[in-house]
Amino acid sequence: MNMILIALVTLFCGGVLALVFNRSSRWATILGAGSAVVGCLVGLWPAFQGLLGGGVYSFRMPWAVPGGEFYIRLDALSGFFLIPVFGLSALASVFGGNYLLAYRDRKRLGASWFFFNFFVASMALVVVARQAVLFMVAWEIMSLAAFFLVTFEHEKKDVRVAGWIYLIASHLGAAFLLAMFLLLGRASGSLDFDTFPVPGSIAGAVIFLLALIGFGTKAGLVPLHVWLPEAHPAAPSHVSALMSGVMIKLGLYGLLRVLIFLGPPAAWWGPMLVVIGFSGAVLGISFALCQRDLKRALAYSSIENMGLIVLALGLGIWGLTGHHPIVAALGFSGAFLHIWNHSLMKSLMFLGAGSVMHGAGGRDMERLGGLMKRMPHTGGAIVLGAVAISALPPLNGFVSEWLIYMALLYGGLEFSGGGSVVMLLGVGVLALVGAMALLCFVRWVGIVLLGEPRSEEARHAHESSRWMTLPLAVLAGLCVLTALFPGVLVTSFAGVINEVFGFSLEPLQQAMTDSSALTVLSGVNAVIWALLGLVALFSIRARRRGGVAEDSTWSCGYLAPLSSMQYTGQSFSEMMVSRLFLRSFRPKMRVVATQAVFPVAGKMTTSYPDTVSRVVYQPMFTWLAGHFARMRWLQQGKIQFYMLYFVVVLLFAFAWQVVRHWLHYE
Amino acid sequence: MNKFIDPILVLVLLLNFVVLGASRMRTLIQAVALQGILLGILIALAHGSLMVWVALMALVTILLKGVVIPRMLFDAIRDVVIRREVEPLVGFIASLFLGAVGTGLALLFSQTLPIARSDMGSLIVPAALSTVLTGFLMLTTRTKAITQVVGYLILENGVFIFGMLLMEAIPFLVELGVLLDLFVAIFVMGIIIHKISREFSSVSTRMLSELKE
Numbered sequence: 001m002n003m004i005l006i007a008l009v010t011l012f013c014g015g016v017l018a019l020v021f022n023r024s025s026r027w028a029t030i031l032g033a034g035s036a037v038v039g040c041l042v043g044l045w046p047a048f049q050g051l052l053g054g055g056v057y058s059f060r061m062p063w064a065v066p067g068g069e070f071y072i073r074l075d076a077l078s079g080f081f082l083i084p085v086f087g088l089s090a091l092a093s094v095f096g097g098n099y100l101l102a103y104r105d106r107k108r109l110g111a112s113w114f115f116f117n118f119f120v121a122s123m124a125l126v127v128v129a130r131q132a133v134l135f136m137v138a139w140e141i142m143s144l145a146a147f148f149l150v151t152f153e154h155e156k157k158d159v160r161v162a163g164w165i166y167l168i169a170s171h172l173g174a175a176f177l178l179a180m181f182l183l184l185g186r187a188s189g190s191l192d193f194d195t196f197p198v199p200g201s202i203a204g205a206v207i208f209l210l211a212l213i214g215f216g217t218k219a220g221l222v223p224l225h226v227w228l229p230e231a232h233p234a235a236p237s238h239v240s241a242l243m244s245g246v247m248i249k250l251g252l253y254g255l256l257r258v259l260i261f262l263g264p265p266a267a268w269w270g271p272m273l274v275v276i277g278f279s280g281a282v283l284g285i286s287f288a289l290c291q292r293d294l295k296r297a298l299a300y301s302s303i304e305n306m307g308l309i310v311l312a313l314g315l316g317i318w319g320l321t322g323h324h325p326i327v328a329a330l331g332f333s334g335a336f337l338h339i340w341n342h343s344l345m346k347s348l349m350f351l352g353a354g355s356v357m358h359g360a361g362g363r364d365m366e367r368l369g370g371l372m373k374r375m376p377h378t379g380g381a382i383v384l385g386a387v388a389i390s391a392l393p394p395l396n397g398f399v400s401e402w403l404i405y406m407a408l409l410y411g412g413l414e415f416s417g418g419g420s421v422v423m424l425l426g427v428g429v430l431a432l433v434g435a436m437a438l439l440c441f442v443r444w445v446g447i448v449l450l451g452e453p454r455s456e457e458a459r460h461a462h463e464s465s466r467w468m469t470l471p472l473a474v475l476a477g478l479c480v481l482t483a484l485f486p487g488v489l490v491t492s493f494a495g496v497i498n499e500v501f502g503f504s505l506e507p508l509q510q511a512m513t514d515s516s517a518l519t520v521l522s523g524v525n526a527v528i529w530a531l532l533g534l535v536a537l538f539s540i541r542a543r544r545r546g547g548v549a550e551d552s553t554w555s556c557g558y559l560a561p562l563s564s565m566q567y568t569g570q571s572f573s574e575m576m577v578s579r580l581f582l583r584s585f586r587p588k589m590r591v592v593a594t595q596a597v598f599p600v601a602g603k604m605t606t607s608y609p610d611t612v613s614r615v616v617y618q619p620m621f622t623w624l625a626g627h628f629a630r631m632r633w634l635q636q637g638k639i640q641f642y643m644l645y646f647v648v649v650l651l652f653a654f655a656w657q658v659v660r661h662w663l664h665y666e
Numbered sequence: 667m668n669k670f671i672d673p674i675l676v677l678v679l680l681l682n683f684v685v686l687g688a689s690r691m692r693t694l695i696q697a698v699a700l701q702g703i704l705l706g707i708l709i710a711l712a713h714g715s716l717m718v719w720v721a722l723m724a725l726v727t728i729l730l731k732g733v734v735i736p737r738m739l740f741d742a743i744r745d746v747v748i749r750r751e752v753e754p755l756v757g758f759i760a761s762l763f764l765g766a767v768g769t770g771l772a773l774l775f776s777q778t779l780p781i782a783r784s785d786m787g788s789l790i791v792p793a794a795l796s797t798v799l800t801g802f803l804m805l806t807t808r809t810k811a812i813t814q815v816v817g818y819l820i821l822e823n824g825v826f827i828f829g830m831l832l833m834e835a836i837p838f839l840v841e842l843g844v845l846l847d848l849f850v851a852i853f854v855m856g857i858i859i860h861k862i863s864r865e866f867s868s869v870s871t872r873m874l875s876e877l878k879e
Contacts, residue, residue: 640808
C-alpha cells in the first residue's frame, strides 16, 4: 500500500469535511485537526523509510492537464524534508486546535482548517512530486493556502497588507520557477523530473540563478526576504510555526532538487551561496534585535538561520568544487542538521509565542513581562528553545553551528589565497552573528518572561491548556535528543548528501571522526545535562526541606519599584542598535520636542523599517507603478475596445503562423 | 455525405455577411438562428451514420441554437423595449468589407495550418475562422448589449464548426458540455441586459465605461 497517498487523501478529505462542518466550531476543529494528525502520522512511516533508503514509493497516474502527469516518488531527499512536514504539522495541528478555539465566537473555523489541511498536504506533495506541472500546482496550492491562513484575521488592516505582500512575493518567485522548468524541460521535451538532461554550462548557470531567485524568495534569502517579517507575525501562531519551521525550508528543498538536475556544481556557486548566507545571517539577526513584536523578532531570526543554512550549503559546494572533502562533508552535514534543528527550534519558539499571546493577550514585548511565574510550562519550553536557537552548548543549535564553524576553520586552513581569507574572516562574522543572536534571545526571554508585568493583561496571564503545552514539551524533548545524538542523525543524512551531491559515505564518516568530534560534543552535552539534572535534584530537595523564603527581587534601593522602571525591550538593545549599527540599519526615531516654557506633552515615535524594503523595493515598485500608469489609456472602459485587444492578439497569432509557414517553405 | 458539407458551410459563410449587414435586430437574430439550425444539420451529415447520440446531439444543437436562444433574445427585445435598430460603431458597408477581408485571410491562413491531408480540401477551417472573426467584429463594432450577445453566439458557432474536425476525437459529452456552457452564458447575459437597462435606463454598453475605476 502506498501510505503517502493515504496520508495525502486523509488530509484533503479532512480539510473538505472541516469545511462541510463549518457551522460548528467544535466539529470543524475535531475533523480538521484530527485528520491532520492522523494523516501526518500515517505519512511519517514512509518518510522515515525514504530517508533511510528503505522502500521506494512510486506512483504514476495519467492526468488530463496538458503536459502534466500525476507522478510521485519518494527518495532520500524527499524523506528528509517529509519528516519535518509531517512531524511538525501533527504537533502544530494539536496546538492550533486549542489555539483557534479562542476565536470561536467571532469566526467560523472550518475555512481555516480547510486551508490548514490543504497547506500540509500540498507541502507533502511538493516534496514528493516528480513532474514539473504537478510540482508547480502543489507549489501554488501551498502558497495560496498559506495566504488564506495568514489572512485569518483579515478584519485587521496590517494583516491584509501582510497578506498582499506575501502573495505578490510568492507569485513573483513562482514566475522564475516556471521559466526555470521550461528551460530544464526544453532539451528533452518532457517535464518529467527523471528525464531532465544535465544542461550545458551556460544553461546551467541560468537555471541555477532562476532557481536561486525563485526558491530563494520562498526560503527568505536576503534580499528576497521582505515578505517574511510581514507574513509570519500576521498568521495564527501554529501557522507561523509551520511557515517558518517547514514552508521556508521547502525553498531549500527546491534548490537542492534542482542541484541534482544540474549535475556537478560550477566553481562560483559555492562562494555565491556563502556570501548570500553571510548577508542573510547578519541582516536577519540585526533586525531581529530591535523588534518589539515577539513574532516579528522570530521571523527575522528565521532569516538569520536560513542564512546560516545557505552558508553551510555554500561551504559544502565550495569544498566539493575545490576538492576538499573534509570541508564539503562538514558543510553539508552542518547544513542538513541545521535544517532539522531550525525546524524544531523555530516551531518551538513560534508555538511558545502563540501560547504567550493566548495567555497574556498580545505580542507587543513592551506590554508583557513576568510570565515565567504565571506560565511556567510555556516559559520553561521557551527558555529551552531560546538556548537552542542562540546556539548555546547543551542544545542542538550549538551542534549544527559547531559543524559550520569547523567547516570554516578547515576551509581557512586548507584553501589557498582569497578563499582562505574569506573563510577565516567568516569565523569572525559567524561569531558576531552568534553574539547578536544571544543578545536578541536574552532580550526576548528576559523582557517577556522575567521582571514584572508591564500591563494588566500580562498581570492576569494564565497558563495555556495541556493541548497547547504538550506540543511544546514534545518539541523541547526533540531538541534535547538531537543535541545528545547528533552523530546518529548525521550518519542517517549520508544517503541524502550522496543523492544530491554524489558525495559518497566514506569520506563523510572519515571527516566526521577526524575533524568534528561529534561524539565528544554529544558527550559534553550529556555531561552538562547530567549536571543540570543534579542541580535540579538538589534544588527540589532544598525546597522539600522548606528552606526557601519568597521575597521581592532586589530593587536597587528603591522603596517602591514600578514596572516601568524595568528595562524595556528597546532600552535593552539600545547600545547595539542605536550606536553600533550602520546608519541605514538604525531605527527611525522622530521626536517632537517641546518649545513651551511650561511643561507640555511631547511625542516620540520609533519605527523599524526593513532597510532592504525601504531602499530597494519601495523605490522600485513606485518607479514601476509610475511607468505602468502610462498604460492607463489601454483601459478605456468600453467592452468593444477590450474585444478589439482580443482580435489584435488573434490576428497577430494568425500572422505569426503564416510567416512561419512561409519561412519554412522558402 | 461529404459533398453536402461544403454547400452548407457556404450558406453559413453567407449568413455571416447577412449578420454584418443587418440593420434590424429581428433580421440579425433570425440569421443567427438559421446559422444554428444549419450547424445542427451539419453535425448529422458530418457523421454519416445516424447513431442515437449523433441524432441527439444534432437535435439538442438545433433546439438550443435555433429555437431556445433566439426565443430568449426576442423576449429580451420585447421585455426591455429595445429599439429595433442595430447601432454600429463602424458602418454596415465598412463592416461588410472587413468581413470580406477577414474571410479572405481565413482562406489564406487555413492553407498554412498543419492539418491532416483529408481535411485540407474542405471548407471547414476557413468557415470556422471566418465565423470567429465575424463574431469578433460584432463584439467590437456594435454598441448594444444584445448585439454583444449575438456576437458571442456567432463566435461560439465558429468554434463549433472547428469542432467538426475533431468529431471523432472529442467525446459527445464534451460537446454537450460546451453547449451547456453557451446556454448558461447567454442566460447570464440576458440577466445582465436586464440589469443594465434597469440601472442606466438604456441597454447600450456605452454607459458601462462609467464603471471603469
